[in-house]
Amino acid sequence: INRDGYFKNIRLSGRVRVVDSFPDLKVQVVSSFPDLKVKTVDSFPNDIGEWQFVDYGEDFTIQFVDSFPDIRIEFVDSFPGVC
Numbered sequence: 001i002n003r004d005g006y007f008k009n010i011r012l013s014g015r016v017r018v019v020d021s022f023p024d025l026k027v028q029v030v031s032s033f034p035d036l037k038v039k040t041v042d043s044f045p046n047d048i049g050e051w052q053f054v055d056y057g058e059d060f061t062i063q064f065v066d067s068f069p070d071i072r073i074e075f076v077d078s079f080p081g082v083c
Contacts, residue, residue, distance in 0.1 A: 001035050005048030005082055007071055012036055012082075014059030016051045024060040028069035035071045039080035049080025 001007045010024055038049050045052040 001071060001082055003082065005036075010060050011048070012071075013048050013050050014045050014052070015054045015057060017054055017056070017058035017061045019061045019063055021063070022061075023063035025062045026065045026068065026070045027062045028065055028067070028072045030072045030074055032074075033072070034074035034083055036073050036082055037076045037080045038073045039076055039078065047080065048082060 001012065005012045007025065036049055038051050041050050041052050043052065044050075
């Protein structure tokens, strides 16, 4: 993840759909040493690390994995962003 919050030319904010196969990103949820702190929001996911989970109309897709992730995230209530 670069300092601007991009990974593989994907801006890590916006509307996110969880899929079971062929994701844009494989994500592992951790409780320490994340690459990105994620705050879930109901609307206007404009800042890096703000994700709105949707069923359609997504900006990118993710798959939750237990090993070999593209990025590691930690869910937070405040101060989302690149670690």
